Each structure stands twice: as structure tokens, then as C-alpha cells.
Amino acid sequence: MDDKRRFPKQDTLGLHLLEMAAVCGELPTDLLTRLSGSSSYTETVITSLKKDGLLKTYYKDKLRGYRLGQRAKRILLERQPERFSFYLTGNVETNRIKSEVPRRIRLHRVAETYVAMQNAGIAVFRDGKPLVFSPGGSPVARLDSPAFYSSREVKEMGIETVKIRGSRMTGVLLAPSGVFISYNGGSHMLKWDYRAEQRAQALLQMVVCHQRLSAQHASTCVSGLLFGNDLEPFYRIFADSDTESRCFFLLDGNYEHFYYLTNDHYGDTLLKLLCSPEGTAELDHMLMQGFYPKDTGLPIEHDALDQNGNPVLFGYFLDIPRINRFHTALQLQERTGTLICFDFQKEVLHRFCGGQVGFSTISFEKITSRNLNECDSN
Known part of the structure; x- marks a missing residue:
């Protein structure tokens, strides 16, 4: 009983870390910053898990990661076999990890x-x-x-x-x-x-x-x-x-x-x-303000036309082949166009196609917080 009493409770960072280590096999240490919780709190949780033998650090060849301890494996399998047996039984990479x-x-x-x-x-x-x-x-x-x-x-x-x-x-x-x-x-x-x-x-x-x-x-x-x-x-x-x-x-x-x-x-x-058709459609509708509908007869990949009839591409998803088709067509036809992207994407896109393409940027924080809040409410 005491063995399981010291195990992290449901909906805690400690349990989440153990679950992720279970399905991943080895959780890279630098991923901790992308999990919820402050860095100081996360370190405290990690220290506690290691002290209880539930998690261990594996360091070799300059790669550092966290792996499950045997006690954590046993308890996870006992509690939720339908979730973890696929990863923690048999001769599989996530169970018998190679070095x-x-x-x-x-x-x-x-x-x-x-x-x-x-x-x-x-x-x-x-x-x-x-x-x-x-x-x-x-x-x-x-x-x-x-x-x-x-x-x-x-x-x-x-x-x-x-x-x-x-x-x-x-x-x-x-x-x-x-x-x-x-x-x-x-x-x-x-x-x-x-x-x-x-x-x-x-x-x-x-x-x-x-x-x-x-x-x-x-x-x-x-x-x-x-x-x-x-x-x-x-x-x-x-x-x-x-x-x-x-x-x-x-x-x-x-x-x-x-x-x-x-x-x-x-x-x-x-x-x-990207997983929300409603959120994407709402964002595209917002971006269309001030532009004209696309010309289906124009042999250039585009989403809208500006006031001068030049093509406009919504490139905020960094769709590699689509951006390439847009840029290549502009080059071949010796035309200019506009690429709409988020502010943090402009620099890298300008390095590639700045000579042929003008840019219009949108605020990542303002746009995505509004759209994703609407997505969550649907």
C-alpha cells in the first residue's frame, strides 16, 4: 500500500512525466521546458521521482534523457494496462531500450x-x-x-x-x-x-x-x-x-x-x-479583408488578389511545396506578389524569396490567441 501511496496522483506533473517517459521510452531532458509548470517546480518534481526510484537519468554519448524505473513500470502496467502494455511489455524499443x-x-x-x-x-x-x-x-x-x-x-x-x-x-x-x-x-x-x-x-x-x-x-x-x-x-x-x-x-x-x-x-x-478547419477558415476570412477573391484562371498559386491584381498567398502555415510553387511561378512570369505570414516567420521567408515577393505580417500572439480561443469554444 505504501508503495503506491508515494506514486504521483492523477492530473499531476509527476504522473504526466512518467506517462510520457513510458510511451517515449526515453524523454530528452531538454523537453521539460515544453511541459507545463515552472522550471523550478519541474526540477523539484524530477528530484522527487528520482528519489522514489520512479525515474532515472540516462547519460551517454552526450545524450541525456529520463527513463522509467522498474517500480514505475510495474505500477503503470497494473493501473492502466490498456494504455501502457503496448510500450512496456515485450522486446520493443520503448521497453528494452538500446544504447x-x-x-x-x-x-x-x-x-x-x-x-x-x-x-x-x-x-x-x-x-x-x-x-x-x-x-x-x-x-x-x-x-x-x-x-x-x-x-x-x-x-x-x-x-x-x-x-x-x-x-x-x-x-x-x-x-x-x-x-x-x-x-x-x-x-x-x-x-x-x-x-x-x-x-x-x-x-x-x-x-x-x-x-x-x-x-x-x-x-x-x-x-x-x-x-x-x-x-x-x-x-x-x-x-x-x-x-x-x-x-x-x-x-x-x-x-x-x-x-x-x-x-x-x-x-x-x-x-x-492546422487541426481546426473552423479556426483556419476564420483566420483566412480575417486576412481577406482589403483583398479581392482569387482568380481561378490565374496560373499562379494564390489565395487572393491585391488592389493591383497581383497574387497574394496566405503562407502562415509554412507549406513548403505551396510556397515553392508561388515563388517559382512569380519568377517564371516575371511578376511580383505578396506573401502573408506571421511576424516571426518573415525573416526566413525574406531570405529565400524577398526579391520577388513583398510581405505583410500578422501578429502571432494577437491572431492565434483570438482564433484558438474560438476553436476551444466550438
């Missing part, structure tokens, strides 16, 4: 993705979402709220997922607004296996859009989500477009939409907005 650097880095990238999803209000725990990728098929015809499934959960489908071996995806986000294959490069540029990623896209298109959630996503094209620690990898994707390291996978038409989000508060907030 090799590439394996640990992957666990850290997946952990960053989990935290981003949770911060955006997206379901990640198995008992809080329909098991869409179960071997027997999806138990639901549609999802009313967004849910994230790790790449290992996707592979539950069985033998057909051998087609995605080699893919760098961390998982799949399913939302009323779309189907998104998720990647996380951290502070580095991902090295894409072109064929493996094409196979992953095709498999998700078939399984999710045409089979398991066809009632909701039959006309949906799978999109991409790329997380990075800052905006420098986003810039490199465009800056290297005419070099041997060209990112063919992102720029050459494989995806109609592939969004870039940062592993921070900005990215968390935009991810929440």
Missing part, C-alpha cells in the same frame, strides 16, 4: 513529436483514441477529434507495412482537417529515402483514405508535417533547391501540402490551428 546513438536519437525525435501533439490538444494515448491501425481494421468510420499514431502503431496492421520499411516518419496525425505523415528532423536536415517515403505516402493514402476512414477522407490527399528545432532547416530546403543536395521529396510534386512546424510554442500553436 546506440541513432536509436536513442530516434526515441528523442518521437518524444518531441508526442509533446508537440499533446500541447496542441491531440490524443496520443492508446486508450484515448480509436485504434485505427489495428489488424482487424478501424473500429470507427471517422474521427471527430485529432489523434496521433506513432510509426510503430501504424505497423500494427501487419505484413503490408513492410512496404514502409526505411521511412523516417515518426507517425501519422489523423484529424478532421486531414491526414498528415509526420517527420522530425530536430536541428538537422533529414536525409530522405525517396522510394521509402513514396511507399509510405501511398500506403497511408490507400489504408486511411480509401479503406479505414473512407467515409471521412475519401477525397483527402495525404499531407506531410515536418518538425524542426528552428527555421534554419526550412530555409535550407529552399536554399539548396538548385544544388546536388536538392530536397526532391519536398519540392518536386510528391506532396501538394507539406507543412513545416518548429518544436516550440509557435509550432504547438500552429499545429492546433
Whole structure:
């Protein structure tokens, strides 16, 4: 009894840390700043968890992370087997963690993705979402709220997922607004296996859009989500477009939409907005004030026209192929246009396409707080 009395209670930071360590395998220490609570309080909680043998620090090869203690594993499994047995039993990466650097880095990238999803209000725990990728098929015809499934959960489908071996995806986000294959490069540029990623896209298109959630996503094209620690990898994707390291996978038409989000508060907030068709529509309606409707006959990607008839693109989601199509068309037709983005995005976008494109910025704090408050009330 005393063993469990010292275990963190429901809805506390201590329990949340243990739960995240359970599903991630290893929780990178620098992720603590993205969890709720002040840094001093979080440190106090961590110290208490370590003292009670529930959490331990693992440091090797300059990588530092938190792992569950055996007592924490046992109690979590006893209390909520439907949530944790998938991660804490058997010979799986999150239960029997390898020490090799590439394996640990992957666990850290997946952990960053989990935290981003949770911060955006997206379901990640198995008992809080329909098991869409179960071997027997999806138990639901549609999802009313967004849910994230790790790449290992996707592979539950069985033998057909051998087609995605080699893919760098961390998982799949399913939302009323779309189907998104998720990647996380951290502070580095991902090295894409072109064929493996094409196979992953095709498999998700078939399984999710045409089979398991066809009632909701039959006309949906799978999109991409790329997380990075800052905006420098986003810039490199465009800056290297005419070099041997060209990112063919992102720029050459494989995806109609592939969004870039940062592993921070900005990215968390935009991810929440991306999952809300109502919030996005409201923001677009606000941005249309002072502009004219788009010209469907104009051979340039755009959302509106300015008073001079020049194209305007709403680029605040940092949709890589869409921004590339806009900029390329302006260059080929020797025209100018306007790109609307958030204030924190302007600098990196100007570095890439400032010569051809003018910018109109919107306040991130003012716009997103208003729109997301409206989303939460719906």
C-alpha cells in the first residue's frame, strides 16, 4: 500500500512525466521546458521521482534523457494496462531500450513529436483514441477529434507495412482537417529515402483514405508535417533547391501540402490551428479583408488578389511545396506578389524569396490567441 501511496496522483506533473517517459521510452531532458509548470517546480518534481526510484537519468554519448524505473513500470502496467502494455511489455524499443546513438536519437525525435501533439490538444494515448491501425481494421468510420499514431502503431496492421520499411516518419496525425505523415528532423536536415517515403505516402493514402476512414477522407490527399528545432532547416530546403543536395521529396510534386512546424510554442500553436478547419477558415476570412477573391484562371498559386491584381498567398502555415510553387511561378512570369505570414516567420521567408515577393505580417500572439480561443469554444 505504501508503495503506491508515494506514486504521483492523477492530473499531476509527476504522473504526466512518467506517462510520457513510458510511451517515449526515453524523454530528452531538454523537453521539460515544453511541459507545463515552472522550471523550478519541474526540477523539484524530477528530484522527487528520482528519489522514489520512479525515474532515472540516462547519460551517454552526450545524450541525456529520463527513463522509467522498474517500480514505475510495474505500477503503470497494473493501473492502466490498456494504455501502457503496448510500450512496456515485450522486446520493443520503448521497453528494452538500446544504447546506440541513432536509436536513442530516434526515441528523442518521437518524444518531441508526442509533446508537440499533446500541447496542441491531440490524443496520443492508446486508450484515448480509436485504434485505427489495428489488424482487424478501424473500429470507427471517422474521427471527430485529432489523434496521433506513432510509426510503430501504424505497423500494427501487419505484413503490408513492410512496404514502409526505411521511412523516417515518426507517425501519422489523423484529424478532421486531414491526414498528415509526420517527420522530425530536430536541428538537422533529414536525409530522405525517396522510394521509402513514396511507399509510405501511398500506403497511408490507400489504408486511411480509401479503406479505414473512407467515409471521412475519401477525397483527402495525404499531407506531410515536418518538425524542426528552428527555421534554419526550412530555409535550407529552399536554399539548396538548385544544388546536388536538392530536397526532391519536398519540392518536386510528391506532396501538394507539406507543412513545416518548429518544436516550440509557435509550432504547438500552429499545429492546433492546422487541426481546426473552423479556426483556419476564420483566420483566412480575417486576412481577406482589403483583398479581392482569387482568380481561378490565374496560373499562379494564390489565395487572393491585391488592389493591383497581383497574387497574394496566405503562407502562415509554412507549406513548403505551396510556397515553392508561388515563388517559382512569380519568377517564371516575371511578376511580383505578396506573401502573408506571421511576424516571426518573415525573416526566413525574406531570405529565400524577398526579391520577388513583398510581405505583410500578422501578429502571432494577437491572431492565434483570438482564433484558438474560438476553436476551444466550438
